[in-house]
Amino acid sequence: MICVEGLSRSHRTDDGELRVLRGISFSVAEGELVALSGPSGAGKSTLLHILGGLDRGYAGKVEVFGRDLARLGEKELGAYRNREVGFVFQASHLVSGLSALENVLLPAYFGGAPPERTRAMDLLARVGLAERAAHPPSRLSGGEKQRVALARAxxxxxxxxxADEPTGALDPENARKVIALLRDLCRETRITAVVASHEPEIWRAADRHLRLEEGVLREIPAEGAA
Ligand SMILES: Nc1ncnc2c1ncn2[C@@H]1O[C@H](COP(=O)(O)OP(=O)(O)O)[C@@H](O)[C@H]1O
Ligand SMILES: [Mg+2]
Known part of the structure; x- marks a missing residue:
């Protein structure tokens, strides 16, 4: 359901062309949780932005849910980004003047749909924050904010x-909680997920582990496999 073939992406820098992705190919099946690792600057964020329809300056083929992203018009791409993709970043990017619940409801406000408070409350309960629904982000810990960001996504x-290094700003204990939650939510919802992370714990929790290094992507066999 994600099918990437010969994907290349370069960035223009002061020192000339920086070839970040050098013709990578991979596919992800529906419902898979895939961990993406690689040193800082390897192009993990670049790849996630392309998959999420935020970056179109690439060469090669990127097909998601049977649609070639390069062939979508601006409007279709906007709908793809807003309806079909959920993003979680390293920083939770919660809106400080809103409660946790209102933050989960933000996609409804942006999409112009009536806010479904019950759904948002259910999601907050699912990430273990039902009783914090009325709290503003300033009263939540880093780990709690990331759980709200996950509910919002x-x-x-x-x-x-x-998810782009979703636990990168958390202490080990909160990172572990967020990782366990991410894994459980992926299993329950059968959502397809690509999570860029330096955490071996995410690599282990994932169905597959892909590593990006020097513009090349390779599959890391699961531990215990031959
Ligand atoms: N818009 C941009 N313009 C120029 N260089 C960029 C841009 N975005 C990313 N880069 C460079 O591309 C490389 C890959 O970046 P990134 O995808 O953010 O890596 P990662 O997420 O793995 O740390 C880095 O060297 C970064 O500096
Ligand atoms: Mg990055």
Missing amino acids: LYHAPRLLL
Whole structure:
């Protein structure tokens, strides 16, 4: 359901062309949780942005849910980003003047749909924060904020979840909680997920582990496999 073939992406820098992705190919099956590792600067964020329809300056083929992203018009691409993809970043990017619940409802406000408070409350309960619904982000810990961000990313029931170092700003204990939650939510919802992370714990929790290094992607066999 994600099918990438010969994907290349270069960035223009002061020192000339920086070839970040050098013709990578891979596919991800529906419902898979895939961990993406690689040193800082390897192009993990670049790849997630391309998969999420945020970056079109690439060469090669990127097909998600049977659609070639390069062939989508601006409007279709916007709909793809808003309805089919959920994003979680390293920083939770919660809006400080809103409660946790209102933050989960943000996609509804942006999409112009009536806010479904019950759905948002259910999601907050699922990430263990039902009793914090009225709290502003300033009263939540880093780990709690990331759990709200995860609930928000799932609010519109996306088919693809893209997480860019979602535990990168958390202490080990909160990172472990968020990883366990991410894994359980992926299993329950059968969402397809690509999670860029340096955490071996995410690599282990994932169905597959892909590693990006020097522009090349390779599959890391699961531990215990031959
Ligand atoms: N818009 C941009 N313009 C120029 N260089 C960029 C841009 N975005 C990313 N880069 C460079 O591309 C490389 C890959 O970046 P990134 O995808 O953010 O890597 P990662 O997420 O693995 O750390 C880095 O060297 C980064 O500096
Ligand atoms: Mg990055």
